[in-house]
Amino acid sequence: MIDFERLAAEFGTPLYVYDANEIRKRVRFAKGVFESLNANIVFALKANGNPAILKVMAQEGIGADVVSRGELLAAKMAGMQSIVWNGNGKQPEDITHFINKSIEYVSIDSLEELPLWDGIDVIKLLRVNPDVDPHTHPHISTGLKTHKFGVSLDKIGKVVDRIDGLHVHIGSQITDVDPFLEAYSRVYDCARKFGLKFIDLGGGWGIDYTGEQLDIERLKAGTEEIFADYDGKLIAELGRFIIGPAGYLVARVVSLKPSDKIFVVTDAGMNTLIRPVLYDAHHRIKTLKGTGKTVTVDVVGPLCESGDVLARDRRMEVPIPGSVIVFENAGAYGFSMANNYNGMPLPAEVLVDGEDYRIIRTRQGIEELFSNVKL
């Protein structure tokens, strides 16, 4: 059991806390799912890019999916080996930089991007858009024709001699197995038809924020069935599944404000955890020191926005002012999306490893907010 109160007292709040053993457990579980398919698993750094966390994953032998020089640096600092460079806005001048850092794969997002890669020694995957609805929040759906990502499958035939494989990623926080299998089948049919030897299956495994869960056993069985005869290499890019449930956000209750309902005001806001406002996301919240009264509250942050709500109409035990509350499943797209709105410094991060714990990112100082400003 992590002692959140002790960590909050030592390192201050808001504070992200990660459980190294849970990360290892989840990496091993994912490896088990893909074992019979011998897939290469990489972690999507967009979910969490702290190099100390990535190092735990690198020690478990997984690689990285990166979209920027910053994410590439983080992956390299962590010692991650196999690297996929993703993204729909790659700058041609970055290519030499990435190639010099020995990336293994590139995911090419469009036919327009393709010529940039002719003659370059890297495994070339063309991102395809299978036009499959993942039934997730519209902001994290990526595999429909209306989305900006990838190339439609009917265009692949013209360019097969310039690529090594295909890449598909239909969205994130998907809890329905069928869209995955539909997308995989379409991509597999295309790869087999053209003899392509690599397929990157993307990520997207949904986690249990609200009680709804992805049936991973069924996904595993369906994936094994589709690729049973495939003699090429599979890659999987998981983000949220690996780090989401291994991370917590600890916030201190600044005050209780009675109104139509009680507002629980915390020192974490949408600058610290943007998912509730961006995706209507639900994070379970634990009250550590309660008043004994369970009612419906809004948990809000300190920012000058009415949208600065971390949980709306939440039935929970009202915490004692000055105590800390804990947001669960906060490891993915938590710190990585945090920002400095309203002049708020970025929070600190702590890694707990069994009985040990250590700071892995100090709280940003307010003077750092202006360290690159020229007056």
Ligand SMILES: Cc1ncc(COP(=O)(O)O)c(C=O)c1O
């Ligand atoms: C191309 C790509 N791969 C992998 C991921 C990781 O997705 P998730 O965190 O849902 O596993 C993302 C995130 O949306 C992505 O855009």
